[in-house]
Structures are given as C-alpha cells and as structure tokens.
Amino acid sequence: MVASDLDRTLIYSQAALDLTMPDEKAPRLLCVEIYEGKPLSFMTETAAALLPELAARTVFVPTTTRTRKQYERIQLPGPRPEFAICANGGHLLVDGVTDHDWHRQVTRRLGDECASLAEVRSHLLSVTDPSWLRKERIAEDLFAYLVVERDLLPEGWVKELSEWSEGRGWTVSLQGRKIYAVPKPLTKSAAMREVARRTGAQLTLAAGDSLLDADLLLAADHGWQPGHGELADSGWRADRVTLLAERGVAAGEEILRRFLERGSKVAV
Structure with a gap:
C-alpha cells in the first residue's frame, strides 16, 4: 500500500515547480488541476506515466490535507483510486464517497482530546x-x-x-x-492504518514534505521526503525515512520511482 501526500510531494503549483535548469532542459509538464479556469497543479509527463503503473501494482491512496472539494479538482493519471484520505484524515473516501462511520469516530476523538x-x-x-x-x-x-x-x-x-x-x-x-x-488527533497515519487493515496490506510506503506528514512517514514501513518543504528545511529526520536530493517537481517524479522500486522488490 502506498499513501502519499499530494501538494508539493506528487503535484506542484507553478510557484513550487523549482525548475532551476536551463529552459531547453526543463521537463515536459502535465496539468492535473484546473481552478477557476486556470491551470494550478502539475507533474512531469514522466511522473504521469509512472503513476498508473504504481496504481496497478499497489493500493495507491492519495493522502492530503485538502478538503474533499479541493481534492476532487485533481485529475490524476490512471483510474480513480478506490481509497483517498482527505482533510488530514478527517474523511476517508471509498470509491469517492465519504465513509461516515470513520468520520464519526474521528470527530468523537477530537471532542474528547483537544x-x-x-x-x-x-x-x-x-x-x-x-x-x-x-x-x-x-x-x-x-x-x-x-x-x-x-x-x-x-x-x-x-x-x-x-x-x-x-x-x-x-x-x-x-x-x-x-x-x-x-x-493533534486528526492524523493521516490513523486513516492510513485503517485502509491497510481493510485491504490486508503487509507493507506500507509513504511520502510527504510537511509537518502534517510526519506522523504518516513515521507510521509507514518506509517513507520518502523531498529535498524541499517544511520537514527538510527544519532538519527533521527519522529512521526508515529517506531524504531525497531532488527538489520541486523532480522530487515528485523520483518519489514515484522509489515507490515502484520498493514495491517491485516485495512482489519478487
């Protein structure tokens, strides 16, 4: 099972692309989100080709702090994931529909603990x-x-x-x-564990760039963090979490390669 953050991990706004190479060497980009009639989020065309391959080999779970409405704007390559985690774990979507039992469990915990x-x-x-x-x-x-x-x-x-x-x-x-x-009780990791339980996943992989992804990375069997972002800038490090050298949209492409490489080794 692969649980990955989206913004600044797999998909990137224009401001976050970090295209530092000469223009003629820049990668071709695919727009994966339109907002108010304008292109908003991108991934490289290479990453766009890797994602359907990953989805075919694993349980791929987009895992985001975005609201459900914001998540629904994203058009990732490949089939729609069976599971998605939105609102930092507050909503678990199953075939695009909120699991209301899960949401009630989360809200009860928030009322009790913070x-x-x-x-x-x-x-x-x-x-x-x-x-x-x-x-x-x-x-x-x-x-x-x-x-x-x-x-x-x-x-x-x-x-x-x-x-x-x-x-x-x-x-x-x-x-x-x-x-x-x-x-604090609103976590991506809790929702990831629930999906792993439902699917019977024996290996969990994760990626993310922000403080809100730290619990997700720590809960996975292995994780990757890009060379940019809140975690990298703060010097955050953890066992079983690899800090990549790549930054910007190139990091999203590399993360997908690492997911596929690790997943392939398990399959063999």
Missing part, C-alpha cells in the same frame, strides 16, 4: 493583522488555516502560535503561504 475549533479560531483571529492576512478559512469543520503574505509575518509569530496551540492539543504547520492549525 480544545474546540471555535476556541482556536477565535484565538487565530485575535492575533492576526489585516496587513498580512489574506484569507481565513475553516476546512470541513475540522481545522483552520490562514493564507498570509509570508514576507510580512512578524518574526516569531508562528512559533508563538505553535506554543499556544501545543497546550491545547493542536499543531501548527507553515506551508508556503498557508498556516494550518490542526488538532
């Missing part, structure tokens, strides 16, 4: 400044995130928010221009 979304949202709004805040959103009634002008963020603001959230059972993650506040 501060309420209302409390956290109220604090977020009280400590933000209109000069650098662009959007404030609630995702699936599970967590909150801000879209900010990152260059204008006060020094130490994210650290202070993290410390405040820690004591209330929440995690803060800075990813590009987005700052996520997510309940």
Whole structure:
C-alpha cells in the first residue's frame, strides 16, 4: 500500500515547480488541476506515466490535507483510486464517497482530546493583522488555516502560535503561504492504518514534505521526503525515512520511482 501526500510531494503549483535548469532542459509538464479556469497543479509527463503503473501494482491512496472539494479538482493519471484520505484524515473516501462511520469516530476523538475549533479560531483571529492576512478559512469543520503574505509575518509569530496551540492539543504547520492549525488527533497515519487493515496490506510506503506528514512517514514501513518543504528545511529526520536530493517537481517524479522500486522488490 502506498499513501502519499499530494501538494508539493506528487503535484506542484507553478510557484513550487523549482525548475532551476536551463529552459531547453526543463521537463515536459502535465496539468492535473484546473481552478477557476486556470491551470494550478502539475507533474512531469514522466511522473504521469509512472503513476498508473504504481496504481496497478499497489493500493495507491492519495493522502492530503485538502478538503474533499479541493481534492476532487485533481485529475490524476490512471483510474480513480478506490481509497483517498482527505482533510488530514478527517474523511476517508471509498470509491469517492465519504465513509461516515470513520468520520464519526474521528470527530468523537477530537471532542474528547483537544480544545474546540471555535476556541482556536477565535484565538487565530485575535492575533492576526489585516496587513498580512489574506484569507481565513475553516476546512470541513475540522481545522483552520490562514493564507498570509509570508514576507510580512512578524518574526516569531508562528512559533508563538505553535506554543499556544501545543497546550491545547493542536499543531501548527507553515506551508508556503498557508498556516494550518490542526488538532493533534486528526492524523493521516490513523486513516492510513485503517485502509491497510481493510485491504490486508503487509507493507506500507509513504511520502510527504510537511509537518502534517510526519506522523504518516513515521507510521509507514518506509517513507520518502523531498529535498524541499517544511520537514527538510527544519532538519527533521527519522529512521526508515529517506531524504531525497531532488527538489520541486523532480522530487515528485523520483518519489514515484522509489515507490515502484520498493514495491517491485516485495512482489519478487
């Protein structure tokens, strides 16, 4: 079973492509997401060819912090995955439909183990400044995130928010221009384990680039993290997790190669 984060792991916005080579040597790209009539997310054509091969050999599970609506905009090459994990584990999709029993289990746990979304949202709004805040959103009634002008963020603001959230059972993650506040019990790893249980998977592989992917990487039998992103920049390392040299869209291609290589060895 392969559980992989999407944004800045397998798919990339224009700003995240990191095409540092000469233009004539840049890889051909395939657009996999349109938003408001404009191309938004890409992968290399080579990666687009590798993904259907991976899906044919493994249980491939897209695993994202995106809401269900945001996930549904993505058109990955190959057949639609039977399982997908959205909202950082808050929703488990089976053939595109929410598993309501799973969602109820998650929401019960959040109610028992951490501060309420209302409390956290109220604090977020009280400590933000209109000069650098662009959007404030609630995702699936599970967590909150801000879209900010990152260059204008006060020094130490994210650290202070993290410390405040820690004591209330929440995690803060800075990813590009987005700052996520997510309940600690809301994890991708729990949903990954549930899919592994249902499918009988004996080996779990994972990939991700952000703090919200750390639990997923630690729960898998082996994981990969690209050379960019929150985890790489912070110096995060773990046993059974390989830090790749590749950055940007090239890392997405390499991650798919590693998934296929490891999966093929098991099959043999």
